[in-house]
Amino acid sequence: MDHIYLDHNATTPLHPQVLNAMMPYLTNQFGNGSSIHFYGRQVRSAIDKAREQVANLIGAQNPSEIVFTSGGTESDNHAIKGVALRQKNLLGNHIITTAVEHSAVLHTCEYLEKHGFEVTYLPVDRHGLISLNQFQETIQENTILTSIMYVNNEIGTIQSMTNICSIAQDRNITVHTDAVQAIGKIPVDVEDLGVNLLSLSAHKFYGPKGVGANYVRRRTRLDNFVHGGAQEQNRRAGTENIAAIVGMGEAAEIATRDLQKNSDGITKLTNRLRNGLKGKIEDICENGHSKYIDPGTLSISFKSVSGEMLLMRLDMEGICASSGSACASGSVEPSHVLAKLGLPPEVAQSTVRFSVGITNTEEQIDETIQKVTEIVAELRSTRNSSWV
Ligand SMILES: Cc1ncc(COP(=O)(O)O)c(C=O)c1O
Numbered sequence: 001m002d003h004i005y006l007d008h009n010a011t012t013p014l015h016p017q018v019l020n021a022m023m024p025y026l027t028n029q030f031g032n033g034s035s036i037h038f039y040g041r042q043v044r045s046a047i048d049k050a051r052e053q054v055a056n057l058i059g060a061q062n063p064s065e066i067v068f069t070s071g072g073t074e075s076d077n078h079a080i081k082g083v084a085l086r087q088k089n090l091l092g093n094h095i096i097t098t099a100v101e102h103s104a105v106l107h108t109c110e111y112l113e114k115h116g117f118e119v120t121y122l123p124v125d126r127h128g129l130i131s132l133n134q135f136q137e138t139i140q141e142n143t144i145l146t147s148i149m150y151v152n153n154e155i156g157t158i159q160s161m162t163n164i165c166s167i168a169q170d171r172n173i174t175v176h177t178d179a180v181q182a183i184g185k186i187p188v189d190v191e192d193l194g195v196n197l198l199s200l201s202a203h204k205f206y207g208p209k210g211v212g213a214n215y216v217r218r219r220t221r222l223d224n225f226v227h228g229g230a231q232e233q234n235r236r237a238g239t240e241n242i243a244a245i246v247g248m249g250e251a252a253e254i255a256t257r258d259l260q261k262n263s264d265g266i267t268k269l270t271n272r273l274r275n276g277l278k279g280k281i282e283d284i285c286e287n288g289h290s291k292y293i294d295p296g297t298l299s300i301s302f303k304s305v306s307g308e309m310l311l312m313r314l315d316m317e318g319i320c321a322s323s324g325s326a327c328a329s330g331s332v333e334p335s336h337v338l339a340k341l342g343l344p345p346e347v348a349q350s351t352v353r354f355s356v357g358i359t360n361t362e363e364q365i366d367e368t369i370q371k372v373t374e375i376v377a378e379l380r381s382t383r384n385s386s387w388v
Contacts, residue, residue: 001318002318003318003319003320004318004319004320004360004364004367004368005320005357005359005360006319006320006321006354006355006356006360006364006368007320007321007322007354007355008204008296008355008356008357009153009154009181009204009296009297009322009353009355010355011203011204011209012203012204012205012206012357013206013357014206014207014208014247015206015207015250015251015254017250017254018206018207018208018247018250018251018254019247021247021250022208022243022244022246022247022250023243025043025046025242025243025246029042029043029046029242031043031242032239033047033231033239033240033242034229034230034231034239043240043242046242046246046249047068047242047245047246048063049246049249050068050246050248050249050250050252051063051064051066051068051249052249053248053249053250053253053256054066054200054213054248054252056252056253056256057183057188057252057253057255057256058179058183058188058189058190058198058200058215059188059189059190059191059192060190060191060215061191062218064218064233065190065215065216065217065218066213066214066215066216067213067214067216067232067233067235067236068211068212068213068232068236068240068241068245068248069211069212069213069214069236070210070211070212070241071201071202071209071210071211071212072102072104072178072180072199072200072201072204072212073104073212074212074225074226075178075180075199075200075201075212075213075214076102076104076108076147076176076178076199077108077225078214078222078225078226078236079147079199079216079222080095080105080108080109080112080145080147080176081108081111081112081223081225082222082223082225083144083145083174083176083197083220083221083222084112084117084144084145085222085223086221086222086223087144087145087174087221087222088116088117088144090221091142091144092140092141092144093116093117093118093142093144094117094118094119094120094140094142095109095112095117095118095119095120095143095144095145095146096119096120096122096135096138096139096143096145096146096147096148096173097109097119097120097121097122097146097147097148098121098122098123098124098130098148098149098159099121099122099123099124099336099340100124100128100149100152100154100337100340100341101147101148101149101178102149102153102178102180104178105147105149105178106121106336109121109147118142120138122134122135122138122148123340124157124340124341125341126341127155127157127287127288127289127290127341128152128155128157128287128288128289128337128341129157129159129160129289129292130148130159130164132160132163132164132167135164135167136167139167139168139171139173143171143173144173145173145174145175145176146164146168146173146174146175146176147175147176147177147178148161148164148175148177149177149178149180149181150177150178150179150181150182150188150198151181151182151185151186151294151297152181152288152297152337153180153181154297154299154335154337154338154353155287155288155289155293155297155299155337155338155341155353156181156289156293156294156296156297156298156299156355157292158182158186158292158293158294160292161177161193161195162192162193162194164177165193165194165195166194169194174196174197174220174221174222175194175196176195176197176198176199177193177195177197177198177199178199179198179199179200180199180201180204180212181204181297182294183200183201183204183205183255184204184205184206184251184255184259184262185262185263185266185294185295185296186263186294186295190217195215195217196216196217196220197214197215197216197217197220197222198214198215199212199213199215200212200213200214200215202244202247202248202251202252205251205252205255206251206254206255206358207244207248207250207251207252208243208244208247208248208251210241210244211241211244211245211248212248216235224236224237226238258358262358263295265358266295266296266356266357266358266360267295267296269296269356269360269361269362269365270295270296270297270298270354270356272362272366272369273298273356273368273369274286274298276365276366276369277300277369277372277373280369280373281302281372281373281377283302283303283304284300284301284302284303285300285301285303285347286298286299286300287299287300287301287338287341287343287351295356296355296356296357297353297354297355297356298353298354298355298356299338299351299352299353300351300352300353300354301343301347301348301350301351302350302351302352302376303347303350304350304380305350305376305379306349306350306379307323307349307350307351307352308323308349309379310372310375310376310379311323311352313375313379314352314371314372314375317371317375319367319371319372321353321354321355322352322353322354322355323335323351323352323353334348334349335348335351338351354368
């Protein structure tokens, strides 16, 4: 069976050009970047090139502002804990984030709360936007950091990052954004935005898993997160994962080059899916913002349908999407994001996230529309869904 992959927000397939770029560093070019001999120098220059490629992708002024990490989760941890620990005794202990962040940010903030920090979790509206007025009012004398995601991974809503940055900067507050779901989908320019710190993850833009980066604007005050050797300009210790870093660099270069083309193509396919489903199925609603949304994310709630059941049936038909719920200890809990949008549990549990990517085709979208339509009709007629 040929599978249809509509879960690009979970991860993306490796671009063939990225694999090619990585291969020498998994074979002949095996040196340690800290060695001063031939083998070391070879990989050092590959890391330098990747750093430039990533800097270029996000408009960083200087490649030295890029710190390679093990992925989005580590980048978020580094940015938030790094600023919190450095600035606590200098400036204060209050952090502002949102209630709909990825767990890499939420759980980091919860951890800091246990260690003497005060955290405000901003609420969002029905489609996931924070209120800028509320953000402004939440700022206190002791606020040191705001960490607000650029694009939400479950519903695709884009926050107004430029406004968030200008409000925060007026009050001398360090700004971090988790841009893991923004990269390769919408333009991201750290100078235009004005952020101090920005997290990226390669596997969300056709690069390898287990590698990411943090943008750290010069003069940003933050502690190191991983201690040890002097790698990454003394900011992140540990022998570099050269092949992965090279892969991330290559993926960054392709994402920079193809941004407009990819975004146009994905928007077209997502609109086809959106309009197809809305045209054929009654009683469905979309959870992402109608205007501020990334090109590929479509979170839809299907009235009187179990999202889990729909996903399982789609999987049997070779269509891979994702649920708006997370299984925890045997029970299906609605996702925190959908709950914070104010969706009643039965609506949250009827939600499926489709995330479109560059390998999808119109034929795949049409087949998905047809299969979803059939399965939803069947589930509704048999009321197979136990909780709706
Ligand atoms: C918004 C967001 N932040 C962080 C992460 C974590 O990234 P990684 O898988 O590279 O640790 C993800 C991954 O799903 C994400 O979607």
